[in-house]
Amino acid sequence: MSAPVVLRVIEFINKAAGIVLTTEKAYFIEARLSPVLREESLPSIDELLTRAERGDRRLAQRIVDALTTNETFFFRDKAPFDHFRNIIIPELISRRPPGKAIRIWCAACSSGQEPFSLVMILDELKAQLGGRNVEIHASDISEAILNKAKSGTFNQFEVQRGLPTKMLLQYFQKDGDNWKISQDVVRRVNFFKFNLLDDPRSLGTFDVVFCRNVLIYFDRPTRAKIFDKIADRLAPDGFMLLGGAESTFGVTDRFASHPKERMLHLPLARKAAAIPARTA
Ligand SMILES: C[S@@+](CC[C@H](N)C(=O)[O-])C[C@H]1O[C@@H](n2cnc3c(N)ncnc32)[C@H](O)[C@@H]1O
Structure with a gap:
């Protein structure tokens, strides 16, 4: 792959998904896009890109699917899920009237292990929840990985x-060489495609946002914009959880830490726009 084509791929994925790749990743780009070329019977990455850039949305999506990294696993890092069970849900139960649904958003859910882990925890907390409705919304930019999540097959x-x-x-349940999670669990998650670069206002307000292990792929200004959007989507007493290598430090002042647990990020109101000083 020639250097100019590498640069075009880097620009394409940055514009489409916010993901920052560098020229040292040329081998990664080639390895990920080669199967797409074979399956689409295309002669080169240059041709694939040209078609995507000229408006072939299916091929553009195939590039995004191929270049996103979907690494995930059940109860990843354990602590965030312990905090969800021991701090977040008890606090929300004590503050929300019983008739009000608790709304959770997994903002980069990959193949579903994160939202499915939450469903299993909520089952454990059934007695405490006392019939309260908990909605789990789970989104990702990759259509291929969302299809895998919806299949519930691992x-x-x-x-x-x-x-x-x-x-x-x-x-x-065993399904050939694979395992299928119960349809009851799959049905409790609302999977949908959403690009974190887009405006999330139509999604409503959430009590908890899991935005884990995705911001590491973005540059600082993009992370700051996404933090702003999440802060605006969270209830004033809501929670945001990040991945182990991710932090708000030096990126945004829209969050404070929970007094008991610094990994839990609490939204702060947007600062009132500065009033311009009067000139005489
Ligand atoms: C490494 S996985 C993290 C999965 C899960 N949150 C976890 O912590 O295990 C990152 C996910 O972010 C998704 N992603 C990358 N860019 C995105 C964007 N702009 N909008 C939404 N999702 C994105 C990828 O498709 C991938 O599934």
Whole structure:
């Protein structure tokens, strides 16, 4: 792949998804796009890009699907899920009237392990929730990975990562070489395509936003804009959770830390626009 084509791919994925790739990633780009060329019977990455740039949305989506990194696993990093169980849900139950739904958004859900982990925790907390409605909305930019999430199908390796055996036996059934999570669990998650670069206002207000292990792929100004949008979408007493390598520090002043747990980010109101000083 020639250097100018590498640069065009880098520009394309940055515009389409906010993802920052550097020229050292040329091998990665080639490895990820080669299967697309074969499947689409296209002669070169140059041709694939040209068609996507000229408006072939299906091919543009194929490039995005190929260049996103979908690494995830059940109960990833454990602590955020412990905080969800031990701090977030109890606090929300104590503050919200019983008739009001609790709304959760997994903003880069990949193949679904994150929202499915939340469903399993909510089942454990059924008695505490006392019939309260908890909505789980889960989005991703990749259509291919969302289709996998909606299928609820996982291979042996995936169910061995982070998932307690008790939950494997309780929620999954063997399906050939794979495992299928119960349809009841799949139905409790509203999967939809959403690009974090887009305006999320139509999604409504959330009590909890999981935005984990996706901002690492973006530059600082993009992260700042996304933090702003999430802060605006959160209830004033809502929570945001990030990945282990992600932080608001030096990027945004729209969040404070929870007094008991600094990994829980609490939204702050947008500062009133500065009133211009009067000139005589
Ligand atoms: C590494 S996975 C993280 C999955 C999960 N949140 C976790 O922590 O395990 C990152 C996900 O972000 C998605 N992604 C990348 N850019 C995105 C964007 N602009 N909008 C929405 N999702 C995006 C990718 O498709 C991928 O599935």
